Amino acid sequence: MYRYDEFDAAFVAGRTAQFSDQVNRRLSGELSEDQFRPLRLMNGLYLQLHAYMLRIAVPYGTLSSRQLRKLAHIARTYDRGYGHFTTRQNIQFNWPKLKDVPEILRELGSVEMHAIQTSGNCIRNTTTDQFAGAAADEIIDPRPVAEIIRQWSSLHPEFSYLPRKFKIAMSGSPNDRAAIRFHDIGLQAVANAAGDIGWEVWVGGGLGRTPIVGKLINSFVPNEHLLAYLESIMRVYNRYGRRDNKFKARIKILVHEEGLETIKGQVENEFAQVRGGVLTLPAEEVDRITTYFAAPDFKVQTATKIDVAYESIIDPAYGRWLDNNINSHRQPGYASVTISLKPVGGAPGDATDVQMDVVADLAERYSFDELRVTHEQNLVLPHVAIADLRVVYDALVAAGLAEGNTGLITDMICCPGLDFCALANARSIPIAQEISRKFAEPQRQAEIGDLKIKISGCINACGHHHVGHIGILGVEKKGGELYQITLGATPPRTLRWARSSGPVSKPRMCPAPSRPWSIPISPAVPAPRKPSSRPIVASAKPPSRRPFMALPKLAPAQPAHDKLRALGIVALNGMFDDMDALGVLRYAISDVLPGDLAIVSSFGADSAVLLHLVAQVDPSMPVYFLETGKHFPETLDYVETLKKHLGLINVHAIRPAVEDVKRFDPNGDLWETDPDSCCHIRKTEPLEPITEQFGGWVTGRKRFQTKERGVLPHFELTSDDRIKVNPLAYFSDADVNQYKIDHGLPEHPLFAKGYKSIGCAPCTSVVAEGEDPRAGRWRGLNKKECGIHFDFNGAIASPMTAATRHTLWKNGAFMADPFHEWTEGSDPATASYTHVPLPVFLANRDAFLANPHPLGLLVSPGDRIEDVEADVGRFASIAIKFPAFTDGRGYSSARLLAQRYQYVNEIRAVGDVLQDQIPLMRRCGFTAFVVTHEPTRQALIEDRLPEVALFYQPVGTAEVPVGTRPFLRRVH
Numbered sequence: 001m002y003r004y005d006e007f008d009a010a011f012v013a014g015r016t017a018q019f020s021d022q023v024n025r026r027l028s029g030e031l032s033e034d035q036f037r038p039l040r041l042m043n044g045l046y047l048q049l050h051a052y053m054l055r056i057a058v059p060y061g062t063l064s065s066r067q068l069r070k071l072a073h074i075a076r077t078y079d080r081g082y083g084h085f086t087t088r089q090n091i092q093f094n095w096p097k098l099k100d101v102p103e104i105l106r107e108l109g110s111v112e113m114h115a116i117q118t119s120g121n122c123i124r125n126t127t128t129d130q131f132a133g134a135a136a137d138e139i140i141d142p143r144p145v146a147e148i149i150r151q152w153s154s155l156h157p158e159f160s161y162l163p164r165k166f167k168i169a170m171s172g173s174p175n176d177r178a179a180i181r182f183h184d185i186g187l188q189a190v191a192n193a194a195g196d197i198g199w200e201v202w203v204g205g206g207l208g209r210t211p212i213v214g215k216l217i218n219s220f221v222p223n224e225h226l227l228a229y230l231e232s233i234m235r236v237y238n239r240y241g242r243r244d245n246k247f248k249a250r251i252k253i254l255v256h257e258e259g260l261e262t263i264k265g266q267v268e269n270e271f272a273q274v275r276g277g278v279l280t281l282p283a284e285e286v287d288r289i290t291t292y293f294a295a296p297d298f299k300v301q302t303a304t305k306i307d308v309a310y311e312s313i314i315d316p317a318y319g320r321w322l323d324n325n326i327n328s329h330r331q332p333g334y335a336s337v338t339i340s341l342k343p344v345g346g347a348p349g350d351a352t353d354v355q356m357d358v359v360a361d362l363a364e365r366y367s368f369d370e371l372r373v374t375h376e377q378n379l380v381l382p383h384v385a386i387a388d389l390r391v392v393y394d395a396l397v398a399a400g401l402a403e404g405n406t407g408l409i410t411d412m413i414c415c416p417g418l419d420f421c422a423l424a425n426a427r428s429i430p431i432a433q434e435i436s437r438k439f440a441e442p443q444r445q446a447e448i449g450d451l452k453i454k455i456s457g458c459i460n461a462c463g464h465h466h467v468g469h470i471g472i473l474g475v476e477k478k479g480g481e482l483y484q485i486t487l488g489a490t491p492p493r494t495l496r497w498a499r500s501s502g503p504v505s506k507p508r509m510c511p512a513p514s515r516p517w518s519i520p521i522s523p524a525v526p527a528p529r530k531p532s533s534r535p536i537v538a539s540a541k542p543p544s545r546r547p548f549m550a551l552p553k554l555a556p557a558q559p560a561h562d563k564l565r566a567l568g569i570v571a572l573n574g575m576f577d578d579m580d581a582l583g584v585l586r587y588a589i590s591d592v593l594p595g596d597l598a599i600v601s602s603f604g605a606d607s608a609v610l611l612h613l614v615a616q617v618d619p620s621m622p623v624y625f626l627e628t629g630k631h632f633p634e635t636l637d638y639v640e641t642l643k644k645h646l647g648l649i650n651v652h653a654i655r656p657a658v659e660d661v662k663r664f665d666p667n668g669d670l671w672e673t674d675p676d677s678c679c680h681i682r683k684t685e686p687l688e689p690i691t692e693q694f695g696g697w698v699t700g701r702k703r704f705q706t707k708e709r710g711v712l713p714h715f716e717l718t719s720d721d722r723i724k725v726n727p728l729a730y731f732s733d734a735d736v737n738q739y740k741i742d743h744g745l746p747e748h749p750l751f752a753k754g755y756k757s758i759g760c761a762p763c764t765s766v767v768a769e770g771e772d773p774r775a776g777r778w779r780g781l782n783k784k785e786c787g788i789h790f791d792f793n794g795a796i797a798s799p800m801t802a803a804t805r806h807t808l809w810k811n812g813a814f815m816a817d818p819f820h821e822w823t824e825g826s827d828p829a830t831a832s833y834t835h836v837p838l839p840v841f842l843a844n845r846d847a848f849l850a851n852p853h854p855l856g857l858l859v860s861p862g863d864r865i866e867d868v869e870a871d872v873g874r875f876a877s878i879a880i881k882f883p884a885f886t887d888g889r890g891y892s893s894a895r896l897l898a899q900r901y902q903y904v905n906e907i908r909a910v911g912d913v914l915q916d917q918i919p920l921m922r923r924c925g926f927t928a929f930v931v932t933h934e935p936t937r938q939a940l941i942e943d944r945l946p947e948v949a950l951f952y953q954p955v956g957t958a959e960v961p962v963g964t965r966p967f968l969r970r971v972h
Contacts, residue, residue, distance in 0.1 A: 044115030161888030204255030301333025321404030417457030426474025696723030898925025
């Protein structure tokens with residue numbers, strides 16, 4: 001089996017270090033869950049129903065005894081003493097703690113294992129026949145090619161963010177034991193008339209809510225060109241696969257909607273461009289990797305046959321095991337042994353740490369230190385001497401692993417279901433357990449014969465229910481768990497989907513029965529509860545109208561942050577979920593931070609409500625108003641109006657430092673070119689020394705104002721150990737307006753003119769009917785907060801100068817950006833230093849080509865870069881838009897520009913750029929990045945971007961750079 005060399009070891013260590021950094025950033029709050037999710041998924045970490053789940057890669061299903069022992073160690077050290085083997089020939093652990101995952105990955109790396117790309121919208125583990133290299137009917141051992149595919153696909157810079165997950169299966173035998181036509185790509189080894197080995201390529205298969213059989217796209221791809229052909233398919237899918245609907249994002253939908261011939265034409269066109277390039281597999285490299293998979297040093301055996309009938313008389317259980325669990329071997333005197341992980345009453349696919357250790361010992365002693373994981377959730381000892389079968393069986397009996405039921409009714413495929421999975425509608429494991437108990441009698445199983453039952457807890461079909469002789473699908477109806485039954489699927493090579501047991505109006509693939517059969521769940525197995533959708537930090541309830549009620553006082557001498565940590569921020573917010581705003585404010589002022597709390601108010605459209613509450617509790621409380629020098633005159637008048645009306649006697653205006661304004665905004669127009677820096681010098685920096693004087697401060701923020709504020713709690717513990725109090729957090733827009741009416745509060749003079757949220761005059765506009773109340777703030781800019789509420793963990797924005805607020809990162813520094821966005825209606829003949837959207841350029845091509853000024857091109861997802869192939873040299877910059885972290889179309893556009901069209905000017909990434917993307921972007925040809933994510937900005941400024949230097953994939957068209965995996969071209 002394959003052995004890591006120094007490059008492989010360094011590659012896995014680098015990925016482990018990168019993910020450790022990502023975990024630490026998530027635990028510290030630097031990464032949100034939305035940002036962390038695609039990163040953790042690409043490292044095999046799911047968030048399941050009850051806990052995290054870690055899925056570990058078993059490439060093409062091959063393991064050594066040392067690796068299995070490590071998995072046993074992980075099960076008992078970091079989990080609950082067992083692991084679950086999956087239908088992708090991987091193993092997953094259901095109970096690891098997030099903080100332990102980096103250490104688990106480090107331990108895996110020590111035995112040449114990892115969890116890279118076992119989840120996420122990327123190319124998953126390539127699966128193969130579990131008897132590969134041992135089966136007598138094999139044309140070629142597919143594992144060397146599967147290893148090459150593993151290297152090519154691991155962290156592929158262009159294909160790491162596909163429209164959806166992507167699965168490849170291979171079979172080296174004409175008898176398909178890898179179910180290749182159920183996969184996004186299926187590869188079947190074939191020989192042509194000259195005896196050359198190549199591959200049939202099937203595309204667009206898959207199960208899930210839309211089961212489709214793969215279609216033959218090419219009947220013979222030579223082995224040396226296989227990677228080029230796969231890359232061609234992947235590029236077509238990455239660029240044109242649907243991203244508007246995740247249920248229609250798989251390549252099977254693209255093939256179905258566009259038609260096989262259309263897709264084949266696109267793939268063949270792409271293949272014509274890349275064939276014969278760096279993806280060509282040199283024979284010597286294929287031979288080099290193939291040596292890792294050489295046949296073991298088999299010994300000549302005297303025992304070459306076994307009399308199963310005789311053994312069944314002597315020991316019926318042993319006879320059943322021989323009859324069902326032994327597969328013929330290409331080497332005389334040897335057999336392949338399937339170890340069933342389907343004991344009567346057990347959870348299919350589960351193995352304890354003790355059982356894994358036993359199997360590891362058997363593999364080391366009796367199977368040349370090698371074992372396999374099957375896509376049917378069993379294990380295989382591939383090379384066992386027939387003379388050793390009895391001793392192996394006896395050891396399996398002692399370990400509870402000697403069930404002789406492979407291929408029989410109790411050998412079920414079963415997903416984890418609602419016992420673990422948050423996507424499931426019903427439980428799967430208890431159903432499998434009850435079926436195995438019902439048919440536990442060996443004679444009954446023998447009478448039924450070969451029968452495949454496959455169970456899925458939801459329509460995603462992880463249990464492959466569509467292709468079982470009997471398929472069971474868990475559904476939910478009115479809160480209950482029900483099961484649909486399908487019947488009659490056939491083996492993969494003569495594939496026919498299972499059909500519903502209920503009546504249907506016309507033939508279709510796996511239709512639901514009109515009345516699903518209901519199978520009761522054993523009352524002995526309690527149904528796990530789904531997690532509540534209620535936010536942890538704060539309730540979504542509207543503010544209560546009941547009067548303030550006295551509550552027990554907290555110890556006043558205790559520091560504020562210690563107090564909150566002792567009580568717990570969740571508990572504190574829970575105490576005040578049903579308290580009205582006045583009660584929250586009064587308690588904060590009198591009990592939480594007496595004498596150590598300030599009010600910060602914008603004196604905007606809604607400020608009268610908060611200030612009226614303050615006046616009722618203590619009109620002498622310090623109120624700070626950020627007088628930026630850019631306010632409307634009406635706002636300055638409103639400050640005086642409210643002071644007089646409410647009797648506030650301690651209002652202070654905070655102004656920006658004169659020297660900062662003179663240095664960074666001498667002309668007063670910084671807001672126009674760099675609004676972030678303008679807010680910083682006029683708001684964030686002037687406020688910081690004020691807030692440092694107090695243990696906390698009160699804000700007027702409300703949940704309804706923006707999506708980002710939608711989870712705002714009453715109390716926040718900031719990163720600098722202060723408390724922010726948000727008494728109006730649960731107020732709705734109607735609550736605010738009604739409060740002003742009830743208490744006769746004077747309205748801001750601009751409110752009636754359509755200004756619903758009022759800040760500085762240059763950056764505030766009228767809000768249209770139905771718009772977000774804050775839509776008029778910084779309209780048209782990628783900006784929603786001024787900086788004093790920079791992140792919602794409460795951290796105040798770090799001090800920064802206008803120079804460091806530039807967002808264009810290029811040549812190792814942030815710099816001023818000469819380019820600006822295209823404005824609709826601009827003149828194509830005179831435009832200058834603007835990124836022209838690609839469709840606009842095509843519509844006015846002649847005018848733009850005649851324009852003498854520097855121009856840029858803006859490429860959006862879905863744009864065809866080949867449409868401007870002849871004109872790319874016209875542009876001084878090409879900006880490629882990334883509307884979301886997980887949209888990978890821009891990577892393909894950049895690679896085409898840099899490699900195929902030899903574009904040498906600036907290629908910049910625009911949009912949601914995180915530091916974790918930048919190494920991949922650089923590999924694809926990007927040379928500049930527009931960075932607005934603050935932690936990424938700081939990482940770049942401080943030169944602490946975790947650089948990823950090692951990649952398997954070759955790039956370019958001629959030379960492979962040093963540091964690139966030399967599986968195609970040796971680099972010395």
